Amino acid sequence: MSPALRLAAALAASSIALAHAAWPERPVHWVVPFAAGGANDLIARAAADGVSKRIGQPIIIDNKPGAGTIVGADYVAKAKPDGYTFLIGAASVITNSLVRTMPYADSDLVPVGMIANAPSVIVVNPSVPANNMKEFIAWAKSQGDKGVSWATAGTASTPHFVAEMLKEVGVNNIVIVPFKSGGESVTAVVAGNLPATSEASIVVIPQIKAGRLKAIATTYEKRITAYPELSTTKEQGYPGVNIGHWAGLFAPKDVPKEIVERMSAEIYAVVKSKDFADKLVPKGIEPAPYTLKEYVAFIANERERLGKIARAAKMQAD
Numbered sequence: 001m002s003p004a005l006r007l008a009a010a011l012a013a014s015s016i017a018l019a020h021a022a023w024p025e026r027p028v029h030w031v032v033p034f035a036a037g038g039a040n041d042l043i044a045r046a047a048a049d050g051v052s053k054r055i056g057q058p059i060i061i062d063n064k065p066g067a068g069t070i071v072g073a074d075y076v077a078k079a080k081p082d083g084y085t086f087l088i089g090a091a092s093v094i095t096n097s098l099v100r101t102m103p104y105a106d107s108d109l110v111p112v113g114m115i116a117n118a119p120s121v122i123v124v125n126p127s128v129p130a131n132n133m134k135e136f137i138a139w140a141k142s143q144g145d146k147g148v149s150w151a152t153a154g155t156a157s158t159p160h161f162v163a164e165m166l167k168e169v170g171v172n173n174i175v176i177v178p179f180k181s182g183g184e185s186v187t188a189v190v191a192g193n194l195p196a197t198s199e200a201s202i203v204v205i206p207q208i209k210a211g212r213l214k215a216i217a218t219t220y221e222k223r224i225t226a227y228p229e230l231s232t233t234k235e236q237g238y239p240g241v242n243i244g245h246w247a248g249l250f251a252p253k254d255v256p257k258e259i260v261e262r263m264s265a266e267i268y269a270v271v272k273s274k275d276f277a278d279k280l281v282p283k284g285i286e287p288a289p290y291t292l293k294e295y296v297a298f299i300a301n302e303r304e305r306l307g308k309i310a311r312a313a314k315m316q317a318d
Helices: 003-022 039-055 070-077 092-099 133-142 158-168 182-190 201-209 257-271 274-283 292-313
Strands: 028-032 059-063 085-089 109-124 148-152 174-178 196-200 214-218 244-252
Touching: 028 039, 028 070, 039 059, 039 085, 039 109, 039 201, 039 244, 039 257, 039 274, 070 085, 070 092, 070 109, 070 244, 085 092, 085 109, 092 292, 109 133, 109 158, 109 182, 109 201, 109 257, 109 292, 133 214, 148 158, 148 182, 158 174, 158 196, 158 292, 182 196, 182 201, 196 201, 201 214, 244 257, 257 292
Parallel strands: 028 059, 028 085, 148 174, 148 196
Antiparallel strands: 085 244, 109 196, 109 214, 109 244
16 A cells, blocks of 8 residues: 555545544434324433433434334334434334334344333233232133133234233133234223233333232343242242343444444433432333343344244234
């Protein structure tokens, strides 16, 4: 390489390094692939408030719902990898590609930081004679060939995976009934049109407290802080029934490592703060402070674990 070319390369590398060091120089966009007002939107806004103060730039929440989060995820996967566009991802970032052809590859999105978990809760209509996992499984088996209709938010949704996990502990007569959203599925169970489902804590706890639903267990790893009287599936002897409605940040794959690490560190600091907990814990949402290494491992493990369940169940897109 000629001296002139070496100088040009050095200057280019220097300018890139300076650009990374100066990040962020303008507002950052977090794309939420859900409509405004839901659990992931709430989590995103609470985290964005804290992170924006730490990085000295506004974080703009862009809601881009559609196609089971594919619209928003595809937008971010194909965005310029300059550190100004991120995705508030959920379990669907993993599960969508298990059941349908995607417009982007899994590798096009990289983990940045875990934010929070809205624990999943197994609920039944109050007419169902069950108050815990053992009683629910016994009742379900007593239904025989009639089966137990189980409402879900669509193929490969978290409630769908809960149903498949229940099959593994003996509830072999579950009949999957897909709805367009978790809200619709819960409404059907409250109305008595179906007997059972599972949904995020923030959705079902108000209904449980009002007596319109009965809680069987949370499938989260620990009890819900806002509803501690409800035991976990693990405590009740069913550790394999384990999944949550989590939310975490992802970036386009070629975003510079330094930016990913910086954003991850800022998220971690915010998620561990009392201010963040005070905003979400009363609503039934649990902060989930993971290091970048822990979050990357979580995504890899969940992709493998849920992939096995999806293949065994032969899940296919609606």
